[in-house]
Amino acid sequence: MLQAKDACYVLVRTSTEGFDLYQRLVDAGVPARVAPAPHGMQACCGTSVLLDPEVVDAARPVIEAAPYPIERIVRVAGAINPARDTYC
């Protein structure tokens, strides 16, 4: 049975910086996507960049090179089983 998967959220100050970081990661060949920031983690900016934990090391130089501060990178255990409501 599939388990809920961990995810790494890169938390940014503004949605513009979030889109900018996403573009930089994609340009560098690092798979990423824009996603809602978990509300419990950060109440200010609703946008984050979501990474698979396996690509965080590859993403880190891109993140560090961004010309704005990154609030933090947090790893979160997934709470929703992707195989939910699947019975066969």
Added chain:
Amino acid sequence: MIYLDNAATTMMKPECVVRAVADAMTSFGGVGRGVHLASIAAGMAVYRARAAVANLLGAPGASSVAFTNNATMALNIAIDGLLAPGQRALTTAASHNSVLRPLFRLRDTADCSVDIAPIAADGSLDFEVYAELLKHKPALVAVTHASNLTGDVYDVARMCAMAHEAGAKFVLDAAQTAGSYPLNMAEIGADVVCFTGHKSLLGPQGTGGLCVACGTEIAPLLEGGSGTHSYDERHPLFMPERLEAGTLNAHGVAGLAAGIGYIEGTLGGPSGVHEHAGALAQHFADAVSGVSGVKVYGRSDACDRGSIVALNIADVDSAEVADRLASDYDICVRAGAHCAPLMHKALGTQSQGAVRFSFAAANTVADADAAAKAVREIAHAVGQGC
């Protein structure tokens, strides 16, 4: 129809602009509001438009570009946000009302002082007087890159350097140059560049914005929904959200980005547009300058020349000439005061106004020749008392 009112707005937008707006209107969610696929589509499009503007105008980066409804709104934000009560500002007589009126309002309501550097009868700026006025130590210098009446382009890099030496912030009104004349914010050194989207950037009406240099902090004029930092009592101070309250015109901004792409990909960039449209304006000016009764304004050797030619025929009201051009020749031009009252005063055309012919990338030599022929015929008719 021959459309020569491009300084007001460019009429025929490239097909890619039309398509971008139409696509956006059926695929965009709220920009900066929510992070689902439709919202991300809008957010990425706006982000890419910011990056395109920054790249085109030499601004520091995507986050330095805030979108507004037009250049007037951008200039109001910049002037209101940089000029504190009691401070002094300097502008020139070439300024549009979008610079003059906010300054005069702050003079009347916030105890600010406003100096005006005069423009000579040939349309040029007297740098000696400008330097003298800078000795008053203005906090803000706000000037136009090119006169929206004569098209004359001023040496704003020099003006900016002098303003900075005097300790002033420098705001540039690029409404008439962004997209149609080489403009690099970093090379000029401007603290703020205000632009409109619907003229030479070929975007839809209702688009514009301002590019803000690093370290220049403009107090927000509008506060409200930002999509972020919702629990803060005050509007966020990060750019570009700092200067954007409420949902953006993302549909229009998508069209603006397409317009910039067209300028860079098809028209050879602002330099290519300037080369083409400026040559048409010069061709037209040369063709009408010697015509009896025709007076062409500006085009001073002290300035570079844009793609506008302003003229009058004898003492005929400019509105009547423009109406004759429209009704008899199907030529669209702009008559009247052009929201540039001090420039008309400098040129001595306050009562008559002027007839403005403004060329763009879409125009041809045939357009310029047809307009020149029409001017010659009207001038001839006026000369004969018709």
